[in-house]
Amino acid sequence: MTSLERTTSWKMHRSLQSRTLIPLIEAELQAGKQVTFRVKGTSMRPFLWSNVTNITMIQPNDLLKRFDIVLYQNDQHQYVLHRIIRIKGTTLIIQGDALMNREIIALGSVIGVALSYETNHKNRQINQWHRFQAWLWHQLRFARRILLALIKRTWGKKYGE
Amino acid sequence: MKIKHGYILRNVASETIVVPTQEAAINFNGILTLNESGKLLWERLSQGATEAELLEMLMEHYDVQEKEAQSDIELFLDKLRAHHILEDA
Numbered sequence: 064m065t066s067l068e069r070t071t072s073w074k075m076h077r078s079l080q081s082r083t084l085i086p087l088i089e090a091e092l093q094a095g096k097q098v099t100f101r102v103k104g105t106s107m108r109p110f111l112w113s114n115v116t117n118i119t120m121i122q123p124n125d126l127l128k129r130f131d132i133v134l135y136q137n138d139q140h141q142y143v144l145h146r147i148i149r150i151k152g153t154t155l156i157i158q159g160d161a162l163m164n165r166e167i168i169a170l171g172s173v174i175g176v177a178l179s180y181e182t183n184h185k186n187r188q189i190n191q192w193h194r195f196q197a198w199l200w201h202q203l204r205f206a207r208r209i210l211l212a213l214i215k216r217t218w219g220k221k222y223g224e
Numbered sequence: 225m226k227i228k229h230g231y232i233l234r235n236v237a238s239e240t241i242v243v244p245t246q247e248a249a250i251n252f253n254g255i256l257t258l259n260e261s262g263k264l265l266w267e268r269l270s271q272g273a274t275e276a277e278l279l280e281m282l283m284e285h286y287d288v289q290e291k292e293a294q295s296d297i298e299l300f301l302d303k304l305r306a307h308h309i310l311e312d313a
Binding site: 098 | 237241
């Protein structure tokens, strides 16, 4: 054993890739636990910021609402954290807040639904007010690229961008 | 001293992760991961062990100076205590 190994007989998970962590998160959600983890990726800006925002999720119940943030596995078996923009029976239309393309998924493929998220020690619930903000953002989707560039320029530093 | 009940080890890729099983809310940002020697210490501690026994075990498994092994064990135990997962008998 090298001395490097010796001195790191314990360490925090930061070195772990989310790809390896997410199956664990999924298992805990399925066991009925509430789980909190750090968001990776930029597709949910301006609501969620990569490596800054912590999101808290639970297993989905039957009461998924429009503009909820959900974790699911897509056709390519990738885990994705995006937003429901429409519910049609057991089909969900999903979109990342920063993206232009949509995905259609089955209700059953949802692994988790967000309860709250915390960015820079500010905790926000996913409630009617949040869903209203998301609705408003959705209405402005055609100007998304410009708005995101402006937001990034104005507040990006605050979120480590 | 001994590891408290309610924690299990899960292997993910090449890492071993300590998962609290009895907590209703799990924060993956503060979760502990173990490497090979950490896992060895954990497994010994889950049955209960003294510091001397841990030292003996590390010295048996690894080519390491007693002083270094001692300080590593203390570091490891401090970490477990900080996470409140160790009970002193």
